[in-house]
Amino acid sequence: MEYPFREIEKKWQKIWEENRTFYVDIEDERSKFYLLSMFPYPSGVLHMGHVSNYSIADAIARYNIMNGYKVLQPMGYDSFGMPAENYAIQHHSHPEITTHENIDKMRKQFKSCGFGYDWDREVITCDEDYYRWNQWFFLKMFEMGLVYKKSSYVNWCPSCQTVLANEQAEGGICWRCDSKVEQKEIEQWFIKITDYVEELLDHSKLGNWPQRVITMQKNWIGKSFGTEIIFKVADEEIELPVFTTRPDTIFGCTYMVLAAEHPLVEKLIAKNSEKEKVLQFIQEVLNEDKIERTAEDTEKIGVFTGSYAINPVNNEKIPIWIGNYVLMDYGTGAVMCVPAHDQRDFEFAHKYDLPIRIVIQKPDKSLVLEEMKEAYIDEGVLVESAKFNDQKNITAIENISKWMEEKGIGRRTVHYRLRDWGISRQRYWGTPIPIVYCDDCGAVPVPEEELPVRLPKDVAVGKTRKNPLLSVPEFVHTTCPKCGGPAQRETDTMDTFFDSSWYYARFCDAHNNNEPFDSEKANYWLPVDQYIGGIEHACMHLLYARFFHKFMRDIGLVNTDEPFTNLLTQGMVTKDGAKMSKSKGNIVDPEEYIDRYGSDTLRVFMLFASPPEKDVEWNDEGVKGAFRFLNRIWVLVTEKQTFLKSLPNRYDEKAVMPGFAKKLRFSTHSTIKKVTEDINKRMQFNTAIAALMEHLNNVSAFECNEQSEKIVKAVYYEAIAAIPKLLQPFAPHLSEEVWSMLGNQTSILETGWIDYNEKFLIQDEVTYVIQINGKLRSKIVVDIDTPKETVEELALADEKTQKYTKGKTVRKVIVIPKKLVNIVV
RNA sequence: GCGAAAGUGGCGGAACUGGUAGACGCGCUGGACUUAGAAUCCAGUGGCCGAAAGGUUGUAGGGGUUCGAAUCCCCUCUUUCGCACCA
Known part of the structure; x- marks a missing residue:
């Protein structure tokens, strides 16, 4: 038999809608x-x-x-x-x-x-009535100084003449035309999320969040304490600040590396006779995938700029290089390189034959330059570091930073990995950024009263791969809100x-x-x-x-x-x-399964298959299992409907009842407890449904008919009536139907959740597991409040125990109340 | 590569606080019902040895802590998610 889920589900959906069960307002x-x-x-x-x-x-x-x-x-x-x-x-x-x-x-x-x-x-x-408020928020942010424009790199397909998302530019190849993707620098709008960085790092005002999300956010924001050291370019008045978390290694700095995107690169290579080669290298690096670029096993490559910097602590002249492993996004886009104590620098120095100097020694001073196969990154003592020699590197971090601050060549700073939020997208289907460009006034925000800036609908999407907004003159051409002169609208739209x-x-x-x-x-x-x-x-x-x-x-x-x-x-x-x-x-289409088994079945399968935090593996047979479970409930109630309606729905708590009825009552109340706690304490629905299935098995095996004692009938009724209540969160339609079949007139949602009675959860006996040397050997059943000593005696006296303890000395006995006895021989 | 997680029978998973590994479901095997199938019901089901009683082994792999480890610690492997223009 197959329960009529189609009618049932339609019926209750209609009732909920008519009762406006899920519509809420403040007055309530x-x-x-x-x-x-x-x-x-x-x-x-x-x-x-x-x-x-x-x-x-x-x-x-x-x-x-x-x-x-x-x-x-x-x-x-x-x-x-x-x-x-x-x-x-x-x-x-x-x-x-x-x-x-x-x-x-x-x-x-x-x-x-x-x-x-x-x-x-x-x-x-x-819809306009939503996105107009995006624009409104943008203007508020603009007023507050949270919005700014700066240039940054985007994936650019030269053949499609369009910006590509990272996922469309995988492997450096355009997803549509297979052209090689380039990096193009364009002006973009940014929001200063970094103004709130400290507050975002504070997760103390949250309730129950998964620890791993908090950890991931902390790492993503990536706060690190360090020192900004100001290097000067030799024979120039140009400053090159670098950020380092290891100022203790500054005396070992033998060269510098800049990111290919670094704004000073152009100046630094100006006098280089092999300028063309350098420029070519930069272009190659820029077109590399950023994740690849920073991967540890990617080859670190670089090129000499032709310029030198001065190490401010010892006035040494060190070469300035450009390297693929330095990113503009983090720190200052320039790093001081200490090959002896940083693995990436170590590899780079070996490849390009740059000098390496040990400035941190192992405590036993055994580090020898010629024998080093990798950078020494552990703790140690400073050497070749002028007045800081013999200091532990941990203390030197503090001391060197202080000293540099006094000398005005560095300062302690905090750096974050988090970058500002770039919201510009060169696409059509998004919220127009409410900005107008005027030749005289520059970038002018659209006044609040003129919102919304409507996204034009009459646009031929797909005719060109460029942003279609560019080809809508009515949209682009406008007047400046400030001076009334001719102006152009921003055609970028917002990040979703x-x-x-x-x-x-x-x-x-x-x-x-x-x-x-x-x-x-x-x-x-x-x-x-x-x-x-x-x-x-x-x-x-x-x-x-x-x-x-x-x-x-x-x-x-x-x-x-x-x-x-x-x-x-x-x-x-x-x-x-x-x-x-x-x-x-x-892909499996839910609609197919809703048609075949109903949405209750699909829900029960999904919730039963695994705990919510984990992945759910789809299984056709498993869906049938969920359906079978619901069907069994329906059959049970349908077959006995008249009998069930005749049963007493209350009973005398003190009434004496046979053991099998007591067991069923225990099943009912322990199931209520389990389902309640699984939902509200653990949010684990698979075990709640499992408990409900177990309870159904107990109810199905229970014998009760017209001739049964009154108390037995009452316990039976209670056991069945609990099912629709506990089922409501998982299979709401069937739950309602069963509830009404038991003679109830109102929606089960209007009735309260069901409580369990602690009294009925108390058991008189408890099973102790007996282990010999940690291995399960026997079990004994004793009265619940048997004292520890008696349990120990009983365990030692047990027939099976004797088999294992005979001729051996009992060295130790561990008794865990209500659980087990472990005998060590 | 970096950051975050996960790994338990043939499968999905359970074991909540270090205390009986495998609840519950699927699948499979045998049986009942049936002309037959579907559906349903009953019984069994981690591996190995055994007719059984029972023994032995077992939670990705290796090591450690403990009377006792799926659970705690160290190392290795595998898979998944994120890495800033997918949402």
Whole structure:
């Protein structure tokens, strides 16, 4: 028999919608719980990953509703960005059309899953009423001095005449035309996220966040204490500051290396007779992949600039090189090189025959230059370092820095790996950056009253690979807001991370046309109590959103410091051990399974297959297993419906009952306890469902009929009635149906969660495991409060124990209360 | 390469605080029902030896701490995620 999931699911979805079960407002007296899942990019098809993620969230939502909270669970679409543009090109359409079509499809699919969303708050980021506030925020940031323009390098395909994303330029080859990708320097808008770096480093105001996300963010921000040392270029008045965490090795610095992008490179190579060669080298380095460039096993290559610098501590003249292993993004783009004590420098010096000088000796002074096979990076004592000789290098770090500060050749500084947020994208499908370029006034922000700067719709997407906005004269040509003269609009659009940095706040007041959201409303709902999304967002999205929240706080829009109190990072859905993707051809379509088994089955499978933080391996047979479980519940209740309705729904707690009934009561109450704690303490649904399955097995094996004692009937009823309650978070439709079949009139969501009674969890006997030398040899069952000494005696007297202890001396006996006895012989 | 995690039967996983490894489910094997299949129900199921009782081995690999290690420490291997223009 197959339970009628199609009718059941449709029926309850309709009832929830009519009752407006999941629509919430501030006036409602229950306390708030804001539950948010990362919103999807609307590809048009619901992916298994979505179902998994949103099933986890919905389970938490429903559990909290039953525990008396009003749960705000909104849904929206992260609908700007490259995939939408590419999708439209492929389908010879326009992203405006395809995106909205896709959104409509996805909304329908979400509804068929029965997720408990407040649809009145739907947010679509590519709609004007949303992105206009991106522009508004940009202007506020501009006012606050958080926005600036600087040039930086982008992947450039010379044949397509377009900027490429890193993923489109893999291996240095353009994804479309296979041309070699170049690095091109262009002007871009940046946001000073680094102004908030210290606050972003402080995770103390967060609730329950995975430690690993915090660690990843800390490493990403990469705070390091060090010293900035100012080198001067020989015979020039040019200063070349370097940042180092190892000022103790400064006397061993024998050359310098600059990044190929370093702004002074041009000056330094001006007098070099082999200038052309150097320029060619620079071009080659620039076109290398950045990850490859810094990889330790990549060959370190370089070229001499022809210029020298002066080591400020000993006035030595040292050569200045350009190398592939130095990046402009970190520190000052110039490093002092100490080949004896840095592995990369060591390799580089050997390759180009540069001098190496030991300045840190092993405590036994055994380090010999000629015998060194690698750099010595451990602790030691300073040598050849003038007045710092014989100091431990750890102390010398401090002393040398102080001394350099006094001499004015260096200062202690803090450096961060975190860079400012580049938001410019040379693409069509994004929020236009509200800036106008005037020949006289320069870059002028668009006045607030003139927002939104509308993204023109009448654009031939895909005709050229260049940013289509460039070919819309009505958009580009405008007048300067300052002087009224002719001007051009900025054609760059914003990074889509901008959209997703504040959407959680928009959900609090999704249709406000006068401001991004009403402060009071946002302060009521925020912060998000539980945020759920993939670990891949650990550094970027989650940092941008934290930054944005602090910025919104500083302009008075919100009154909290952090946007997301608790965070759950869920795993992805895999098949054959790999992430589901089009290119691998291992995609499984959720809709097919919803049609075949219903959304309850799909949810139960997803939640049961693994704990939420881990990946879920797709398994067709496993889905059938989930269906079988739900079917068994339905059959059990349907077959006995009349009998069940006749059973007493209360019983005398003190009534004497037979052992088998006591056991069932234990099963009921321990299952309630297990499911409750697995949901609210551990957020582990697989074990909760396993416990429920076990309980169902116990109930199915239980014999109860018209002739049974009254107390037995009551215990049986209690055992069955607990099932729909505990099932609601995982299989909500069936849960409701079973609940109503038991004669209940209202939605189970309106009834409370179910409590267990500690009294019924107390057992009279306990099994002790007996180990001999740590190996399991026997078991004894004793009264629960048997004293330790008696347990020891009983264990030693045990027949099987005797077999192993005979003729041997018992050296030690360890008794762990209610668990085991270990006898060491 | 750097940063962060993970690795347990044929498979997904459980073991929460260092204390019975393999809960629960899938698969498989045998049986019941059936003309037959599907579905359902019952029993068994880490490997090896054994008819059984039982023994022995076993949590990626190697070493260590402990009465006792899947769990703690060190080393190695493998896989996954992120690395700033995918979202």
